[in-house]
Amino acid sequence: MYELIVNDVCKSFGKKAALNNVSLKVKKGAIFGLTGPNGAGKSTLTSILATLSLPNEGTVKISGVDVVSNVKEVRKKVGVTFQQTTVFSTGTAWENILIAGKMYGMSTSKIMERGEHLLKEFDLFQVSNDLVGTYSGGMKRKLDIAISLLYKPEVLLLDEPTAGLDPESRTTLWKIVTKISQDEGTTIFVTTHYLEELNDLATEIALINHGKILDIGTPKELINKLAADQIEIHYRKLHLSNVQKIEEYISDLKEVVRYELKPTTLTIMTSQGQQILSKLLRYLIQSNVEIEFSELKQATLNDVYLANFNEKGVEQ
Ligand SMILES: Nc1ncnc2c1ncn2[C@@H]1O[C@H](COP(=O)(O)OP(=O)(O)OP(=O)(O)O)[C@@H](O)[C@H]1O
Ligand SMILES: [Mg+2]
Structure with missing residues (x-):
């Protein structure tokens, strides 16, 4: 059963082809990694999956729902953390959570209940009334991801979630995210340059360059293919x-x-x-x-x- 199906997606910016006939499938509950050099097309694909950008050609279905014709329904199924942090530094963690929860149309009691659970899981509860501007980069990242999980998404899109974090913070963050995704059956689509993370976590990896998928396989399959x-x-x-x-x-x-x-x-x-x-x-x-x-x-x-x-x- 595939949770995410990308079929022959093309996306251009003017003359620049950012995605060129990209196809991939992600099984329910999988952790699917997308890696490739800067400018390869990772964020462009993530934006399309998140319904924030439209493909020029091809189709994308999330839990069987088309991302172009059913934007509203898809947004209920998807949580996303972008490459650039999107939390407000001038508010507290709770204020950020309340704003996000209201945008999702959640009731205040539901936001409080889910928010407390996530703040505790991400070890931010103690500082949840501090201004986010006083947080370290790693703490902001954790809050960003916690917010993307607020609505209990079926699919979590993470665009370079651990970029710039020290090795310990990266490990901690992944422990928390994998625990929640296991508990809640969330499918994860993640882009990263940290290959050791993919080796340890990813059920499958796609390699992308110049908007084209070069290969897809389990970490072991890709390594074995190399015969190195x-x-x-x-x-x-x-x-x-x-x-x-x-x-x-x-x-x-x-x-x-x-x-x-x-x-x-x-x-x-x-x-x-x-x-x-x-x-x-x-x-x-x-x-x-x-x-x-x-x-x-x-x-x-x-x-x-x-x-x-x-x-x-x-x-x-
Ligand atoms: N809004 C835009 N307007 C014009 N060109 C864009 C736009 N967004 C992306 N591109 C171009 O599309 C290509 C793919 O960019 P994208 O951001 O998807 O790469 P990426 O794989 O996420 O790179 P990085 O590892 O640096 O984050 C690049 O050549 C980029 O310059
Ligand atoms: Mg990117």
């Missing part, structure tokens, strides 16, 4: 009689994409570093090779990012 785990095994000099046998063995391992066998080192690029390393060590020991040490450098989403965006050229 690197194994290095160091050993005492190989007997010549062993070399051919070892080469044959490695050539038969279908997960190995590249290897280099030298008299005292074997280097391998593969999609399955851990499995191949243990297979190889077992085989080499059985073949009486005297192992000195081995190393495994597993590919990460950072490698995926660099492979997709650096080689193909980032927008200047």
Whole structure:
């Protein structure tokens, strides 16, 4: 069951194509990550999902409802936190919450009840009567997200929610957001440049550049596709009689994409570093090779990012 379906969406600003036939699907309850360089089209897509901008072509459905023809209904289903903070610095957290709640058409008692719950979850209750202008960037961000959850949205859109936050604040913020989304079954669509966050949290990730989706997959699928785990095994000099046998063995391992066998080192690029390393060590020991040490450098989403965006050229 898909909560969010984006189908062939195009969006231009004058001659500039910001989104070019973008299609993606997000399952209910998923945390879907969108990443790509500056200017890739992430915020443009988020604005369309939030009904704040219209696509030139294509369709977007949220819980089966079209974002163009049913704006009112979609807005009841969606909570959004923009890249730029939208809270009023001249008011308190409570004043911000009351204004937002009234805009959603919530009753005062409902706003108070939900507001208190969220302020406590986001650890802002103690400072909820202080002016937001006195908050740190991380606290403002938390308030921003708390407000986007006020109406218990089915889909939460977060555009770079953790940009500029220190690692501890980022972790804390994600703990709170994932707890609430699990409790309430919220689907999350998040854009970010912090790939380690996506690795830990995202059920699926889409890579976007120049308004085009380059790839979509689970973190593991994207990393495995790269086949960039690197194994290095160091050993005492190989007997010549062993070399051919070892080469044959490695050539038969279908997960190995590249290897280099030298008299005292074997280097391998593969999609399955851990499995191949243990297979190889077992085989080499059985073949009486005297192992000195081995190393495994597993590919990460950072490698995926660099492979997709650096080689193909980032927008200047
Ligand atoms: N209102 C606008 N008017 C003109 N061009 C725009 C407008 N909004 C976005 N663009 C252009 O569309 C492209 C995509 O911008 P967008 O803000 O969606 O990128 P992004 O992926 O969110 O980037 P960042 O990581 O910097 O936030 C950019 O080339 C940008 O200059
Ligand atoms: Mg942006």
